[in-house]
Amino acid sequence: xxxxxxxxxxxxxxxxxxxxxxxxxxDGDYNSVKTVVDRSEGSxxxxxxxxxxxxxxxxxxxxxxxxxxxxxxxxxxPGEHFDIEVETKFAELINVIPRRTFVxxxxxxxxxxxxxxxxxxxxxxxxxxxxxxxxxxxxKPKFGHVFILEDxxxxxxxxxxxxxxxxxxxxxxxxxxxxxxxxxxxxxxxxK
Amino acid sequence: xxxxxxxxxxxxxDAVITDCVNSEPEYIGPSxxxxxxxxxxxxxxxxxxxxxxxxxxxGGTVGWGMYIPGRQFEQSAVDTFCQQFGIHDYHTAWIxxxxxxxxxxxxxxxxxKEEELSKLPPKVRxxxxxxKPKFGHVFIAEDxxxxxxxxxxxxxxxxxxxWHAGSNCGLESKFILNLW
Numbered sequence: 001x002x003x004x005x006x007x008x009x010x011x012x013x014x015x016x017x018x019x020x021x022x023x024x025x026x027d028g029d030y031n032s033v034k035t036v037v038d039r040s041e042g043s044x045x046x047x048x049x050x051x052x053x054x055x056x057x058x059x060x061x062x063x064x065x066x067x068x069x070x071x072x073x074x075x076x077x078p079g080e081h082f083d084i085e086v087e088t089k090f091a092e093l094i095n096v097i098p099r100r101t102f103v104x105x106x107x108x109x110x111x112x113x114x115x116x117x118x119x120x121x122x123x124x125x126x127x128x129x130x131x132x133x134x135x136x137x138x139x140k141p142k143f144g145h146v147f148i149l150e151d152x153x154x155x156x157x158x159x160x161x162x163x164x165x166x167x168x169x170x171x172x173x174x175x176x177x178x179x180x181x182x183x184x185x186x187x188x189x190x191x192k
Numbered sequence: 193x194x195x196x197x198x199x200x201x202x203x204x205x206d207a208v209i210t211d212c213v214n215s216e217p218e219y220i221g222p223s224x225x226x227x228x229x230x231x232x233x234x235x236x237x238x239x240x241x242x243x244x245x246x247x248x249x250x251g252g253t254v255g256w257g258m259y260i261p262g263r264q265f266e267q268s269a270v271d272t273f274c275q276q277f278g279i280h281d282y283h284t285a286w287i288x289x290x291x292x293x294x295x296x297x298x299x300x301x302x303x304x305k306e307e308e309l310s311k312l313p314p315k316v317r318x319x320x321x322x323x324k325p326k327f328g329h330v331f332i333a334e335d336x337x338x339x340x341x342x343x344x345x346x347x348x349x350x351x352x353x354x355w356h357a358g359s360n361c362g363l364e365s366k367f368i369l370n371l372w
Binding site for chain 2: 143151156175177
């Protein structure tokens with residue numbers, strides 16, 4: 001399934017301000033292969049499938065020859081790193097109950113390789129309704145900032161454009177071969 | 193301007209890639225460092241430095257394999273390519289390989305003979321997507337991102353000095369033929 005362009009946040013959210021906040025922050029949530037595995041250990045006893053899913057993705061990367069130490073990115077959260085109002089406004093625009101919201105930051109020379117997002121609370125959320133995933137191109141287009149979703153590529157996407165994914169567990173990747181950090185806003189939600 | 197000029201149908205690119213895979217690259221790029229006194233190099237090196245890029249040898253992700261016709265793969269592949277597209281003369285040709293997780297960050301190809309070349313009219317450049325389309329194989333030139341290109345798809349650049357970059361966030365190596 002392919003994604004759909006469903007909305008635009010122009011006039012609703014000042015993304016430049018959020019980009020600046022993230023860029024100047026020193027306490028973004030650091031993610032790497034190690035932190036992802038460490039965190040998932042916590043839910044291992046409750047849900048062994050979860051750890052299996054994380055490991056399946058990491059094994060793909062390992063088998064492809066990635067230097068696992070070079071895979072890293074930062075996440076920023078509403079209410080913690082930037083105003084919770086951003087999440088509220090965005091969720092209202094697309095009419096969903098937000099389940100997980102974050103801004104991802106990928107530095108030049110870093111990529112988040114081919115993967116799907118394993119969600120620790122997926123079963124609980126699915127018991128309460130469907131799950132739909134969205135992304136918003138919050139930053140102005142810049143050289144080298146690339147987002148890949150299944151067989152689609154997003155490059156030079158317009159700032160403020162919002163896409164709805166074909167399926168919330170679609171395989172995706174991000175890479176940055178430019179000269180500035182790259183920011184993308186994500187929301188997983190339940191349609192109202 | 194970057195223009196699609198056709199599909200390089202006369203070459204068995206899978207066989208050429210196999211030749212590359214089964215040999216050691218001529219070298220791992222980049223071949224220059226900031227200390228080299230070549231016009232244009234400072235500009236590229238400064239961008240990489242301030243963006244935080246590091247070469248593979250220094251524990252970073254910048255690096256690509258360089259394969260040369262007549263060395264790691266048959267010269268006839270390039271000859272056939274040139275014949276098809278009416279290229280009568282060229283300065284240099286190579287296949288670049290970017291492995292998963294590696295980068296050729298934003299740059300233009302600064303040449304050892306840049307000082308002499310700068311006195312000549314701009315030279316056209318060609319690139320050909322010699323591998324089958326695969327997830328994560330990203331090639332950017334100027335403001336265009338080339339993705340899911342059919343095997344053999346060939347493009348002509350009006351100027352070899354266009355800024356470009358390559359990245360691979362997929363699961364297999366990416367190969368591109370370059371010629372100018």
